[in-house]
Amino acid sequence: MNDDDSKQATLAYALRLGDDSLVLGQRISEWVSNAPFLEEDIACGNVALDYIGRARLYYGYAAELAADGRDEDDFAYLRSAREFRNYLIYELPRGDFAFTQVRQLLVDLFNTGYLAALAGSRDATLAAIAAKAIKETRYHLRRSREWVLRLGDGTGESHRRTQKALDDLWGYTHELFEPDALELRLAAAGTGVDTAALKPEWKRALAAVLNEATLSLPADDWAVRGGRTGYHTENLGHLLTQLQSIHRAYPGCRW
Amino acid sequence: MNRAYIDRCRRREQSALPALWDLLDRVRDPEIPVLSIWDLGVLHDVAEEQGRVVVTITPTYSGCPAMETIRSDIEQVLGEAGVGPLEIRTRLAPAWSSAWISPEGCARLREYGIAPPEQCAADADGLTPDAGVLCPRCGSADSRRVSEFGSTACKALFRCNACGEPFDYFKTI
Numbered sequence: 390m391n392d393d394d395s396k397q398a399t400l401a402y403a404l405r406l407g408d409d410s411l412v413l414g415q416r417i418s419e420w421v422s423n424a425p426f427l428e429e430d431i432a433c434g435n436v437a438l439d440y441i442g443r444a445r446l447y448y449g450y451a452a453e454l455a456a457d458g459r460d461e462d463d464f465a466y467l468r469s470a471r472e473f474r475n476y477l478i479y480e481l482p483r484g485d486f487a488f489t490q491v492r493q494l495l496v497d498l499f500n501t502g503y504l505a506a507l508a509g510s511r512d513a514t515l516a517a518i519a520a521k522a523i524k525e526t527r528y529h530l531r532r533s534r535e536w537v538l539r540l541g542d543g544t545g546e547s548h549r550r551t552q553k554a555l556d557d558l559w560g561y562t563h564e565l566f567e568p569d570a571l572e573l574r575l576a577a578a579g580t581g582v583d584t585a586a587l588k589p590e591w592k593r594a595l596a597a598v599l600n601e602a603t604l605s606l607p608a609d610d611w612a613v614r615g616g617r618t619g620y621h622t623e624n625l626g627h628l629l630t631q632l633q634s635i636h637r638a639y640p641g642c643r644w
Numbered sequence: 645m646n647r648a649y650i651d652r653c654r655r656r657e658q659s660a661l662p663a664l665w666d667l668l669d670r671v672r673d674p675e676i677p678v679l680s681i682w683d684l685g686v687l688h689d690v691a692e693e694q695g696r697v698v699v700t701i702t703p704t705y706s707g708c709p710a711m712e713t714i715r716s717d718i719e720q721v722l723g724e725a726g727v728g729p730l731e732i733r734t735r736l737a738p739a740w741s742s743a744w745i746s747p748e749g750c751a752r753l754r755e756y757g758i759a760p761p762e763q764c765a766a767d768a769d770g771l772t773p774d775a776g777v778l779c780p781r782c783g784s785a786d787s788r789r790v791s792e793f794g795s796t797a798c799k800a801l802f803r804c805n806a807c808g809e810p811f812d813y814f815k816t817i
């Protein structure tokens with residue numbers, strides 16, 4: 390890889406991570422003023438902000454690498470759904486509270502391994518963002534784990550809904566651990582993370598929580614893929630329509 | 645006393661621009677105005693590079709909206725004092741830690757009604773504990789965590805079992 394190739398690859402990689410963070414941050418923020426009680430409402434706002442903050446850091450770095458006048462707002466607000474490269478699991482509608490917390494547990498466990506690995510990246514900026522973000526993710530994980538325990542091992546109704554959320558989400562977890570050529574290239578160069586290597590520990594940690602929560606690990610009998618190639622569910626378009634509407638209606642507007 | 649704080653004190657003491665560090669003590673956390681950016685550990689360095697004043701700051705939380713205000717307050721305070729040209733640089737590594745808050749800052753937080761992040765009050769993972777934080781009102785250690793997340797990114801919510809009052813705890817991170 391020559392310098393320019395490697396720069397373009399890192400730019401694409403930073404955008405993927407920015408897209409993951411932005412889309413999930415937007416989804417979580419939908420709970421603000423709708424969460425089951427006040428403290429939880431505030432928690433959702435806090436976690437959403439952490440993700441939006443991450444998106445800004447990744448997009449800011451992407452803008453620096455692109456060096457073509459585009460800034461973080463251009464990446465967040467002026468790209469279409471096909472240009473977004475987030476994993477599909479992040480764009481799924483928030484569902485009920487069990488769905489939101491099960492998704493959070495799945496991705497918090499994923500990010501715990503991912504960010505720890507990325508913190509050792511040879512790319513100093515990616516390493517610094519990851520070292521910062523992992524501290525926040527440890528807090529997120531503590532909360533999502535507690536919620537899944539409480540809901541899974543709760544009433545018949547909460548158990549049923551939590552197991553259903555897990556079953557409905559399961560097919561979207563596979564692509565998290567299927568790095569494409571770009572990701573493998575960057576992992577080999579010591580810049581990126583080979584997510585396939587994270588799967589055994591992720592599954593082990595997840596099984597431990599599910600066991601305590603009296604939930605069962607679903608069977609691997611279906612999978613949906615496409616986020617990293619830009620083939621999304623219809624939900625991303627709806628999410629972006631809302632997220633981007635003000636910026637597109639009033640280009641360049643500031644608070 | 646933690647290493648990062650000692651290093652920061654040394655940079656300030658040995659700085660060629662002591663008056664600017666003093667001026668920047670006027671820049672406060674907009675959400676916790678008893679803390680200056682120095683107390684908070686956000687102000688990393690003030691130096692001169694090729695005729696420009698470079699102020700380096702370390703953000704607290706990735707999405708903390710206070711950072712925007714802090715940047716513009718730095719510009720305002722130094723601008724009004726005729727300092728320039730100015731560059732504000734953000735430094736991500738090493739990541740900000742609540743252990744960077746100055747001892748004076750911790751005392752002011754307690755006085756203000758927010759329990760400071762003391763070393764003794766972290767659990768085994770180095771995160772906010774679920775009990776045992778000293779109540780800033782009555783001093784009792786008989787408290788419990790109500791929520792991991794509080795009114796701002798940097799705070800958790802506790803309740804004191806002795807005096808019955810809820811209080812904010814400056815999160816250990």
Ligand SMILES: [Zn+2]
Binds near residue numbers: 780781782804805808
């Ligand atoms: Zn008390």
